[in-house]
Amino acid sequence: MIALVTDSTACLTQAEARNWNVFLVPHTYRLDGNLYTETFEGENGAYVSVLRNSREKISLQASEEQFYHLFRSLKRNGMEVLCTVLSSRLSGAYSAAITAAKRVGEGIAVVDSQLTAGGLYLLISRIREEIDKKQMSLSEAAALCERLRGRIGVAFSVEHMDALRKSRRIGVVRQSVGSILNRRPVLLLRRGGIISCGLARGWQEKSELLAAQIPHDTERLVVQYYEKKKEAVQFASSLKKKLCVPLILLREIGPVLSIHIGEDALAVSWEEKE
Numbered sequence: 001m002i003a004l005v006t007d008s009t010a011c012l013t014q015a016e017a018r019n020w021n022v023f024l025v026p027h028t029y030r031l032d033g034n035l036y037t038e039t040f041e042g043e044n045g046a047y048v049s050v051l052r053n054s055r056e057k058i059s060l061q062a063s064e065e066q067f068y069h070l071f072r073s074l075k076r077n078g079m080e081v082l083c084t085v086l087s088s089r090l091s092g093a094y095s096a097a098i099t100a101a102k103r104v105g106e107g108i109a110v111v112d113s114q115l116t117a118g119g120l121y122l123l124i125s126r127i128r129e130e131i132d133k134k135q136m137s138l139s140e141a142a143a144l145c146e147r148l149r150g151r152i153g154v155a156f157s158v159e160h161m162d163a164l165r166k167s168r169r170i171g172v173v174r175q176s177v178g179s180i181l182n183r184r185p186v187l188l189l190r191r192g193g194i195i196s197c198g199l200a201r202g203w204q205e206k207s208e209l210l211a212a213q214i215p216h217d218t219e220r221l222v223v224q225y226y227e228k229k230k231e232a233v234q235f236a237s238s239l240k241k242k243l244c245v246p247l248i249l250l251r252e253i254g255p256v257l258s259i260h261i262g263e264d265a266l267a268v269s270w271e272e273k274e
Helices: 014-019 047-052 064-076 093-104 117-134 138-151 162-167 202-212 229-243 255-261
Strands: 002-007 022-025 028-031 034-037 057-060 080-085 108-112 152-157 183-190 193-201 218-225 247-252 266-272
Touching: 002 064, 002 117, 014 022, 022 064, 028 255, 047 255, 057 255, 064 080, 064 093, 080 093, 080 117, 080 138, 093 108, 108 138, 117 138, 117 152, 117 218, 117 247, 117 266, 138 152, 152 202, 183 202, 193 202, 202 229, 202 266, 218 229, 229 247, 229 266
Parallel strands: 002 022, 002 080, 080 108, 218 247
Antiparallel strands: 028 034, 028 057, 152 183, 152 266, 183 193, 218 266
């Protein structure tokens, strides 16, 4: 049996993880000196208000030891492991998992998802489905993961670039991109790095620019939000009408990603048809 391992930015519910045989390695974060552990979707408590009212905001990536102990435990229980975590260009979690896998030995495959958030969720759920349907070997599952990630995209808007610049995760985004005259940056995750796709003024323009990034042959969508659920529901409804997508999930942007992209972000992830 192949167990899947991912990190807590994947916005999985505990029920989904249990049903799909997925094991979560959590990131932690510190707000004004208090340490918190990010966990499953819907189980992070009142992090929105705590995060908004905190001055010190620091995220701490999942460690090599966390991956090592989980990999070793799963292997001792007779399972092979396919691990895919958020993009190596956004976090050191991938490197930590690679090092841990080498310590454990055979039976562990680690693949750079080049994704995060809803994109990572879509990747994990599709991998589980294909592994079970086709009874894949570990090497076949790892190769599938590398192919699937190219069919998945992530776009998001932020209120300003301050949090991203502070996190040093903006990749090739021009330093001049920012909030000017009420224009908000809209960004893409491409090959694991963040790039700019334009500026939008107001909610309508922002939602249209986000929607414009989504291919017409999309079959699944995840819309994510920070606190402003009503806006996210409205956006999801407009996408359903425009694209006739059979499945749209609504999820929160968790505390760790919120620290890095700032508050009031809106994101959409999609999976193209094969």
